[in-house]
Amino acid sequence: MSFQPVIPLAGYAGWTFLKRTMEKQQAALQATPANQRDEAYFRANIGKVNSAKELVADRRLLKVALTAFGLEADIDAKAFVQKVLEGGTLKTDALANKLSDKRYQAFSAAFGFGDYATPRNKMSDFADKLLTAYNTKRFQTAVGTQNEAMRLALNAESELGSLAAKTGSEDAKWYTILGNKPLRSVMQTALGLPSSVAGIDIDKQLEVFKAKARNTFGEATVSQFAEPETMARLVRTYLTRSEVSTQGTALSAAKTTLQLLGR
Known part of the structure; x- marks a missing residue:
């Protein structure tokens, strides 16, 4: 049976309860047979990959790699993923740098296929780092099957916290969020x-x-976070406003139903 948070x-x-029990719940997810198999396969094979083409050709490795960056929805877009990886990030005209979604930039930079003679997946600590990110995203996805707002909140804690702590201009950080x-x-x-x-x-x-x-x-800074x-x-604030919005939508739907029923 699959893991259910x-x-x-x-x-x-609910958020308070989730945070209080999260360490144990994350451990339970990592202990599932399916997760153990994914980890073992990734550790055994990721260091053997020599190119972006080889990575996208191995669906099991690609699934872990994409999920670690929240990009698992692109697992069937192999040609696109390969192009993003092969372009690297060091050149200003690289595809990853042109995309508005900066997760692709982080994904390409992590592997370094287009930037270095020896890609980063050959490093001894690469598998550990990627699998840590993979397990984090997997847990967030599991949470999202029950409560999407909490999944997004977990992601924000991790990604926004890291972005806020980085050096660089505040405007650049805001554009990353946008x-x-x-x-x-x-x-x-x-x-x-x-x-x-979003339309302006x-x-x-x-x-x-x-x-x-x-x-x-x-x-007005991102650094404050x-x-x-x-x-x-x-x-x-996010969870409170999200819940109010959800309740409002539910009430509106119920009102519409009653009107259709003539009540």
């Missing part, structure tokens, strides 16, 4: 912005997100 409550109360669908969803909801904001000019979007962040959290307290506020 235990989330007895919705909203922030180009990362899962992170954008969390930030947009937490800031109370409508989905229609990207530079204007940046201004809107920064202004709302300042009003909501006190600063490196602070645990600010990150916790973001997650709490």
